[in-house]
Amino acid sequence: MASTVVQSWNDFDPLTHVIVGRADHTCIPPSEPATEAKVPEDSDMRGLWGPRPLETVEKANQQLDGLTRILEGRGIRVDRPSPIQWNQAVQTPDFTTGAMFGCMPPRDVLLTVGSEILSAPMSFRCRYWEYLAYHPLMQRYFDDDPNFRWEQAPRPRLTDASYKQNYFDEITLDERLKRTAELNFVTTEHEPLFDSADVLRLGKDLFCQHGLTTNRRGMEWLQRHFPRHRVHSVNFPGDPYPIHIDASFVPLRPGLIINNPNRRLPDAQRKIFSVNDWEIFDAAQPAHNEPPPLCYSSVWLSMNCLILDHKTVCVEASEVYQMEQMDKLGMEVIPVPFRDAYPFGGGLHCATGDVHRDGVCDDFFPNQVQGTQIR
Ligand code: DAV
Numbered sequence: 001m002a003s004t005v006v007q008s009w010n011d012f013d014p015l016t017h018v019i020v021g022r023a024d025h026t027c028i029p030p031s032e033p034a035t036e037a038k039v040p041e042d043s044d045m046r047g048l049w050g051p052r053p054l055e056t057v058e059k060a061n062q063q064l065d066g067l068t069r070i071l072e073g074r075g076i077r078v079d080r081p082s083p084i085q086w087n088q089a090v091q092t093p094d095f096t097t098g099a100m101f102g103c104m105p106p107r108d109v110l111l112t113v114g115s116e117i118l119s120a121p122m123s124f125r126c127r128y129w130e131y132l133a134y135h136p137l138m139q140r141y142f143d144d145d146p147n148f149r150w151e152q153a154p155r156p157r158l159t160d161a162s163y164k165q166n167y168f169d170e171i172t173l174d175e176r177l178k179r180t181a182e183l184n185f186v187t188t189e190h191e192p193l194f195d196s197a198d199v200l201r202l203g204k205d206l207f208c209q210h211g212l213t214t215n216r217r218g219m220e221w222l223q224r225h226f227p228r229h230r231v232h233s234v235n236f237p238g239d240p241y242p243i244h245i246d247a248s249f250v251p252l253r254p255g256l257i258i259n260n261p262n263r264r265l266p267d268a269q270r271k272i273f274s275v276n277d278w279e280i281f282d283a284a285q286p287a288h289n290e291p292p293p294l295c296y297s298s299v300w301l302s303m304n305c306l307i308l309d310h311k312t313v314c315v316e317a318s319e320v321y322q323m324e325q326m327d328k329l330g331m332e333v334i335p336v337p338f339r340d341a342y343p344f345g346g347g348l349h350c351a352t353g354d355v356h357r358d359g360v361c362d363d364f365f366p367n368q369v370q371g372t373q374i375r
Contacts, residue, residue: 026102106353211242304347
């Protein structure tokens with residue numbers, strides 16, 4: 001086996017080593033101050049919690065295994081997490097919850113920046129122990145790669161002080177949109193909180209979505225932790241459930257980004273891209289009107305692609321419009337059947353975590369302008 005070198009600075013340089021999640025034991029978590037956000041009013045999931053039906057777990061695992069085979073067939077090394085029994089109650093000195101979540105989406109908890117992988121201080125109580133599923137891999141990378149930096153952000157306490165009480169009570173869609181635009185989210189600024197899937201890595205610059213799962217203090221922590229990087233705050237009015245940046249704003253290669261047309265980046269925040277000659281295109285429409293049953297995410301998982309290199313991209317196999325757009329933009333498209341995995345935590349980008357991509361820490365934004373940088 002090739003020796004392990006942990007290193008990745010962005011989402012598009014040539015991928016050689018990656019983690020693909022597993023669906024085993026995944027639960028629908030009980031409601032808690034932060035997760036009510038996840039369940040849209042008219043969702044078939046409201047009020048349900050506990051282990052997901054076994055046949056859906058098996059179908060999701062088949063597609064995750066299928067993705068693994070496709071990647072391995074292209075010479076990419078793939079590692080898998082070790083699921084724990086997520087259907088267990090959790091108690092810490094500060095909170096209790098009836099069940100945990102799962103380890104299908106490594107992207108949410110693991111943030112790879114250069115030779116470092118850190119586990120994020122996530123705001124959902126049900127996800128507090130999720131990093132444990134990746135512990136055996138981290139331990140192995142630590143033994144194999146003398147330069148690997150195995151890190152963890154400060155563990156949050158997640159007491160009631162971390163959430164605005166009753167934030168979701170009788171909230172309407174209009175009210176949600178208004179709050180997204182006003183940067184009024186369920187988490188308070190009591191302690192640093194972020195999900196890694198809110199952090200878009202573009203070399204020296206880290207663009208963080210300010211939303212339901214990431215607060216300003218989380219970004220401030222990232223800036224101090226990565227002093228040689230520039231941390232930016234971005235947000236996407238138009239998204240009533242702003243959780244994770246990877247179905248809203250997706251770079252395909254240096255200089256090119258697709259943006260969800262329902263969640264356009266505001267003008268003031270676009271400037272840093274235009275003055276550095278980056279183009280931002282509207283993403284193609286999703287092929288589906290609805291997400292699959294028991295799914296948290298929106299139909300915009302159509303954009304949630306896994307890029308293998310500047311010319312090659314994995315797209316969900318039924319997303320005909322997104323595949324067509326990628327083709328027109330000069331990418332070779334690998335269709336990957338993945339809709340059965342969506343309910344377990346997202347699309348192809350969510351379901352993966354970078355270990356190695358060839359390439360260096362580029363400075364893609366030498367012309368810095370006011371508008372996004374957090375300091
Ligand atoms: O559009 O529902 C999904 C992102 C999952 N990581 C959405 C965002």
